Amino acid sequence: MRIADIPTPALVVDLAAMTRNIERMAAFFRTGPCRLRPHFKAHKTPEIARRQLAAGGCTGLTCATVGEAERAADLCDDILLANEPVGPGKCERLGALARRVAVTVAVDSTAALEAIAAAATRAGVTIGVLVDVNVGQMRCGVAPGDEALRLARRVAGTKGIALRGLMGYEGHLQPVADRAEREAGAHRAMEGLVATARRLRETGLPCDIVSAGGTGTYDISGRIEGITEIQAGSYVLMDSDYGRLDVPFEQAFWVLGTVISRPDPTRSVADCGHKAMTKDHGLPTVRGIEGAIVAALNDEHAMIALPAGASLNVGDRIYLRPSHTDPTINLHDVLYAVEDDAVIDVWPIAARGYPEHRYPSSARTARNSTDGQSRQPRPV
């Protein structure tokens, strides 16, 4: 299969660029002491996670959802759910998962802790816990210091649970373009986290893991003494938002589109709208056409504004660079891995969406499967 044969819109991965990104990040972490736990949420693609793990320097995988964790458990035996598992079925599924692999989750409330402990006890397993500490992102997490210490004590004393340490994600600092500012911010954010970790250890509480960091701060937080692992994800494929930063990673994936309309010489319309790439971090950029910009994205259309002299005709292909990796990949079912103009492989984005809701595939594909009587409500 050639790139020219790929139906559009589609996601294509530049295999060589991705491989270089994986190697650059692994090289930073292979020597330790801090390690990498790549975030599976960025791409949800087992084949990419396998290559990240194979490159070395990794402790396991980080996930954001239970569905991701279930897929990630096929790839390695140490999973961190860097999120609070609250809601029907989540703790039960983690209990089942902990029979196969080591599972550690983030916790910032006793309500969540008790539900996890109950599920662990029912499943006859131990689930690891990191106390989630708010290091300034103002999302989840307890305050560093006394509050974190109090929850850590409670965790350590809970049956079915093993306290493993702390998590403090400085998400608010990832997009700060100025390195000095990002560096100063990360140091401030990590200070309270590392101090809390020290207090845990002084109190005799276990604290083997202190997890932080992302693509924007991996080489800042990853060099701070006391941080044991970094949960970066976007580095592997990159996007235009992280592309503003001085990180040594290349753009490695693109939305491939086809021009379907050229209403006038200054405007072309391609078949890839915001159902093919999100615009939550801004509009995508156009590769290889000097001065061309994406003026707008509709559901199924990219409106390309062209400079004088540029030509983009019906049937031409375009490559757009998304502004945000994670939610863009979550829109698709496969990645086309390409080298030059050849498609080398097609990788399922196996953890896309929320797999717990997937309808049985027989029902999804059967023609007229719910015809006739189905108009009568049936209890499920």
Next chain:
Amino acid sequence: MRIADIPTPALVVDLAAMTRNIERMAAFFRTGPCRLRPHFKAHKTPEIARRQLAAGGCTGLTCATVGEAERAADLCDDILLANEPVGPGKCERLGALARRVAVTVAVDSTAALEAIAAAATRAGVTIGVLVDVNVGQMRCGVAPGDEALRLARRVAGTKGIALRGLMGYEGHLQPVADRAEREAGAHRAMEGLVATARRLRETGLPCDIVSAGGTGTYDISGRIEGITEIQAGSYVLMDSDYGRLDVPFEQAFWVLGTVISRPDPTRSVADCGHKAMTKDHGLPTVRGIEGAIVAALNDEHAMIALPAGASLNVGDRIYLRPSHTDPTINLHDVLYAVEDDAVIDVWPIAARGYPEHRYPSSARTARNSTDGQSRQPRPV
């Protein structure tokens, strides 16, 4: 199954409200002369399309992608692809589809016309064409008048193709909240379209279909003499963007989330971020908690700001009203149809994404399916 058992995040459809929306829209169109061709892109859900068709007043279904058309062909025998089918495989798939049902597509270039005609000839079928006219949206489409007439003549003389009429979507007017302004705009936009249709007929060219309209203009453009069908879609489930308008449709779907963290009494965090609902038309709104707002959406988190006195604790459920129906539904695999607190049915969103890219389901679910040798690139 009860609502309390649904894993989150999830999409829930208020069956009674949706049924009222379908009935209100059908009542407008049942008496004609203008008819409804509901847009399948809004929900991509066969069970909803079936109910729309069963309510009456419909000529068939409108689709935005070939993948949607392939699913819609299981539901009715007259499909309009209101979009230019350009790119690998699209025309061939439409040719195959036209063996089963009547297929009509929008065209605004001779390049697209020729590709469709070639595919129709190869498949031994006739494919209908509407000349796509730019009525002010400035997306696809030729200018009304001479330019449209010229393309229509060319279409009418092309083997394998049947000219069926014109399409002119006034998408730019759908969100105009002021009815007088929306009405004046739609009348201006439709004037050139209807005049062009008249010229086609005067020239002896066929023009049975003049397609326009959406949820914001169905009862404006749908009353203009010469418009034969309206391609509204969002009315069936609605969103907060259309909710600003004076249209008689109720909010009928919600993102159901679970509160996973309550860092302080004024802030709660739920497990439904912009991987569960898009924010391209703004942030979602909160149902049932006076003064509560969604302050931000991250990939997997909704940050809820709470007024004094409101309480939202870990484990509580919340309902968020999305700002934009179509791309939000496209993030999910199923809709939970609910009545009171009972789940009546689970509907597959069968045309989600781009089905032509779906990986064989055996490969998606097999554990370690690509282990070992798969690290060697294999040609596909």
